[in-house]
Amino acid sequence: MQVAYQRQERRQAATTHLVLTTNLLGLNVAELETRVTLELAENPALELETELRCPRCGRPLENGATCPDCLKREAADGHTMIIEVPRPLHSHSIPDEPDEDWTASLARSVPLRDYLWEQLAPSLETEAEHVIGAYLIERLDEHGYLEESPKDVALYLHCPIEAVESVLERLWQVEPVGVGARDARQCLEIQLRHLAESGEGHPLALDLVRLAWDRLIAGDMKGAAARLGVQVGDVIEATEFIADNLYPYPAAVYHDGYRHPTGPVERFAEPDVIIKLRDDGNGVKRLVVEMVTFSPYQLRIDDLYRQEADLARARAESEGESPPQWAEMVGRASFFIKCLYQRNQTLRVMMKQLVGVQRDFILKGDRYLKPMTRAELAKMVGVHESTISRAVAGKTVALPDGRIVPLAMFFDRSLSVRDRIRDIIEHEERPLTDGEIAVMLKAEGIKVARRTVAKYRNALGIPPASLRRRILTIHPGGER
DNA sequence: CTATGGCACGGATT
């Protein structure tokens, strides 16, 4: 019942989205693309400029970006340059030099759901199976787990439970193996069975996960050994196998800034903004911000329409009539272009400020993120705070080190502290308790309550001190 | 007795 309700809500959100033509700021690149495609299809007066022009001076260019002159001028006025990368319709690559280090990870960056669908779809035979498959993929959480039981899914989709189970089993076979599992335990079981099929299985590890899971997560090797009737040494060897070969979070994307060490490479949609570190010969390193967007200069109004519309409007006015509908379309087209220009302008100004303030974070890592609120940035930029909120929502940034992270991460108040905690625990001699960590942080000038350390640690997927002496990486990390 | 997680409150943020 709850499921059906959520579903309903989402549909509503989607429709209002399309109705709001003016709010382009809230859209990310992918959404903007659909929006522009739609506008082009509906509006005969609007057309796409095939020839790319420099967003600064409007001069024609070979392959987009900004022309060298404008680039130099931008460079002169500060360390941050902002360039718009005009984005050709239906292209999924970022036009730029392929030798930058971020491109390697970018090439692999397919949205996880698309990637799963590509693999699953060929095995789906009937229309009903397609519906089930699409639904299952949509309902995966950020770990790649499916919390709903096949029964609930069957109930919601009005189909036999066997059909759901059949599709789900196929989803389990898909890369990264283990997606669609209900929880960490089932995920590891699936991975172990998968390995067994290719002859690399580990029978004891499988039994351990299937029959002694509670002992395993408690770190109670003796108890596990007793239950399975084997030597403790064998159990320890099996847990090492698990730690080395399996990953409990199949969709180990950047989540709370944490990537599981043995997890697969994060897959994320195309970024909206790319921040590059450019070394221009003189040893001077500059941060260059490229915005992946439609340059408004790429869209234009058909000349014929514009001329005729001017005439028609003048004619209509002199005769006291309202102009014809196609003339209205011309107005709508120019309004659309204006909105696009506005959007890019806002985004550009915002990013310039943001990169200036968070330079250390971008270059040196999570620990150097300066806590900043959207409201503060709004003040700096001189726009309303809700403008920043909308501009940040749903967008992603590619950092110079190749990570693609949500833009919202720039406003994470606790990221640097979480990074410190991870660092402390990684280098600890003996397992430190949350209280001890809190004291250490206080010595560094970070005042956080013991309880808060516990929450952060949990969010990082790190088990409590008492369970930490072993390899143990299996820990769902429930708290937020 | 100590370390940790659950619940809930209040203040900040969106």
Place this chain on the structure above:
DNA sequence: AATCCGTGCCATAG
């Protein structure tokens, strides 16, 4: 107005 977040208190597990 709704939501998120840090924290204190208390129960419980080890």
